[in-house]
Amino acid sequence: MSGKLGDEALDVIFRQARTHNAWTDQPVSDDTLKALYDLMKWGPTSANMSPARIIFVKSKEAKEKLEPALMEGNRKKSMQAPVTAIIGYDVKFYERLPELFPHEPAAKTWFNWSDEWAEQNAFRNGSLQGAYFIIAARSLGLDCGPMSGFDMNKVNELFFAGTNVKSNFLCNIGYGDPSGLFERSPRLPFDDACEIV
Known part of the structure; x- marks a missing residue:
């Protein structure tokens, strides 16, 4: 199955979408978070390894737990956002390959021979x-504020202790307040970023 999205959808996902730094007080329901995961999980990964692990930091208590691990410039907006997602990855993802890549029984051995x-x-x-x-x-009508300004070791200790998961980046999600937007930054033109050979 293939198809082409129209301009309206492409604007929502890419062209008009912005990184938000201020948020309205409209909540994000648990059902929306589940729908978000149920959509993103279909994206391709090597050998269907699906290593992403996500903690949706939503409660007041969890936000207060996260706050000290954030760089100063990211604290206010993350505390205001309805949800801050910690996007992590499981370094022992291969333990699930018999379930996720069942047609190749040896798939686990492609990865478990070296921790690095x-x-x-x-x-x-x-x-x-x-x-x-x-x-x-974005496809579900949420705005995003991805960021890497945080203490990864502290987040790992606070949220992933005793697991095989490490943090990658954070992403505030909710319904953005456009008053907090900066002027949009330029992007590299095709000829500066790409080459057809």
Whole structure:
């Protein structure tokens, strides 16, 4: 199945979408968060490894727990956002490959021979899933504020202790207040970023 999205959808997902720094007080329901994941999970990953693991930081208590790990410039907007998603990746994703890639019984051995190799793959494919997360969120009418200004070790300690998951980036989600937007920054033109060979 293939198709082409119209300009309206492309504007929502890419051209008119902005990184938000201020938020309205409109809440994001748990059902919306579940719908977001149920959409993003279909994006492709190598051997269907699906290493992304997400914690949706939503409650007042969880926000207060996260706040000290944020860089100063990211604290206010993250506390105001209805939800801050911690996008992490499971470095032992391969333990689920018998379930996720059942037609190739040896798939686990493609990755579990080296911790470094496994983590490279988990980080790369988890980052891909992070991009799918943003596209899915925007497709559902949410605004996003992805960021990397936080203490990764502290987030890992606070939210992923005792697991095989490491944090990658954070993404505030909700309904953005346009008064907090900066003037849109330029992007590189095709000839500066791409080459056809």
